[in-house]
Amino acid sequence: MSTDQRQSDSYRGICQHLIGIAALLLLGISHADEAAVDPSDDSVDVPLGSTLYADSRSTEILANVERLGDSVPGSLYLLDTEIPPGTTQRLSWTATELFDGIPASTPVLVVNGVRTGPTLCLIAAIHGDELNGIEMIRRVLYNIEPTKLSGALIGVPIVNVQGFLRGSRYLPDRRDLNRYFPGNPTGSAAARIAHSLFTEVITHCDVLVDLHTGSFDRTNLPQIRADLNNPDVLKMTHGFGAMVVLHSEPIPGTLRYAATLANIPAVTIEAGGPSQLELAEVKHGVKGIESLLTSLGMIKRKRLWGNPEPVYYRSSWVRADTSGILLSDVSLGSTVKKGDVLGSITDPMSNASTEILSPYSGRIIGMARNQVVMPGFAAFHVGIETSELAASEQSADTPEKPSVSSYAGGMSE
Numbered sequence: 001m002s003t004d005q006r007q008s009d010s011y012r013g014i015c016q017h018l019i020g021i022a023a024l025l026l027l028g029i030s031h032a033d034e035a036a037v038d039p040s041d042d043s044v045d046v047p048l049g050s051t052l053y054a055d056s057r058s059t060e061i062l063a064n065v066e067r068l069g070d071s072v073p074g075s076l077y078l079l080d081t082e083i084p085p086g087t088t089q090r091l092s093w094t095a096t097e098l099f100d101g102i103p104a105s106t107p108v109l110v111v112n113g114v115r116t117g118p119t120l121c122l123i124a125a126i127h128g129d130e131l132n133g134i135e136m137i138r139r140v141l142y143n144i145e146p147t148k149l150s151g152a153l154i155g156v157p158i159v160n161v162q163g164f165l166r167g168s169r170y171l172p173d174r175r176d177l178n179r180y181f182p183g184n185p186t187g188s189a190a191a192r193i194a195h196s197l198f199t200e201v202i203t204h205c206d207v208l209v210d211l212h213t214g215s216f217d218r219t220n221l222p223q224i225r226a227d228l229n230n231p232d233v234l235k236m237t238h239g240f241g242a243m244v245v246l247h248s249e250p251i252p253g254t255l256r257y258a259a260t261l262a263n264i265p266a267v268t269i270e271a272g273g274p275s276q277l278e279l280a281e282v283k284h285g286v287k288g289i290e291s292l293l294t295s296l297g298m299i300k301r302k303r304l305w306g307n308p309e310p311v312y313y314r315s316s317w318v319r320a321d322t323s324g325i326l327l328s329d330v331s332l333g334s335t336v337k338k339g340d341v342l343g344s345i346t347d348p349m350s351n352a353s354t355e356i357l358s359p360y361s362g363r364i365i366g367m368a369r370n371q372v373v374m375p376g377f378a379a380f381h382v383g384i385e386t387s388e389l390a391a392s393e394q395s396a397d398t399p400e401k402p403s404v405s406s407y408a409g410g411m412s413e
């Protein structure tokens with residue numbers, strides 16, 4: 001970090017401290033212990049009742065607040081509702097109706113902090129059978145006190161209500177909602193729902209995390225999917241702490257693609273598999289999101305979470321070549337060498353068994369749960385560790401990189 005940057009950071013810290021104090025005064029919040037801690041301040045805790053506020057610094061504070069008047073947090077307006085600073089609200093978003101004409105509405109949770117900061121949106125269950133993200137949003141949103149938040153948090157735990165009610169990835173017309181963003185108000189049902197979410201909620205976000213799991217009985221090691229060619233997105237990935245990052249250019253129509261195009265840096269978290277609530281994966285995702293909140297300066301945590309995990313610029317799925325019962329020999333997160341046995345496929349009639357060998361050295365970042373498979377089924381997702389330099393050389397020399405990256409996204413997100 002350069003001296004200039006340090007000075008600028010420290011200046012920003014002081015400004016945010018002043019803004020925080022001003023906001024608290026304006027709100028008339030009198031709980032000294034809550035008001036005392038500013039998430040951007042690393043040294044001074046000053047109780048509001050302290051005589052410090054009666055001394056000469058008062059004038060200085062007020063002068064600064066006046067100068068930074070625009071930065072004092074205001075109310076957030078979302079879905080025709082005012083959410084004043086320092087409050088939490090549960091709103092309702094309705095994009096469409098069920099077949100019987102009843103509005104299909106879904107909750108939108110909002111925490112508006114007492115200090116200025118970015119608005120982070122957490123979106124889950126665009127695929128109705130992906131449950132882990134729903135629980136991650138509940139844990140993050142209900143763990144945040146607005147008095148300790150800079151900026152705002154918006155959580156939409158269940159976007160695809162109709163899919164969720166039927167335990168299905170898709171909308172009732174079998175369309176994949178995550179191929180229709182930013183949507184169209186006069187298009188298909190999927191396009192209309194996408195348009196409604198995008199205009200009513202997503203346009204209010206500064207940063208977005210879309211939560212997913214593996215699809216079709218496959219499970220993913222908790223990981224960030226991000227377009228590392230986008231500098232804002234790349235910077236965002238640095239905030240997640242010990243989570244694996246996989247470079248993946250978003251497919252047109254995904255929320256991640258449309259948000260990034262609208263200048264809202266967005267990543268996807270993939271964690272676990274569909275139709276189950278997996279506590280370890282949920283906890284991993286929550287830790288990652290809370291690390292991001294810390295790195296965005298929205299909350300204060302004593303410790304950041306661990307050392308960064310490797311970044312994978314390349315990955316590839318290993319497919320079944322025969323049909324039968326797939327049983328794996330490796331577990332999620334295992335490190336494998338080229339030629340290692342990943343699993344076997346056994347024909348239940350003839351008892352003939354075929355081993356699946358890893359064509360790469362790397363790490364298992366996604367895999368199928370044990371099940372009956374057909375030839376061509378994507379069974380093991382191997383993250384191939386390379387340096388950034390090697391990856392860029394590779395992309396220049398071979399056509400392998402583009403197909404690999406779009407493939408990773410298409411498999412689940």
Ligand SMILES: [Zn+2]
Nearest residue numbers: 127212412413
């Ligand atoms: Zn998904």
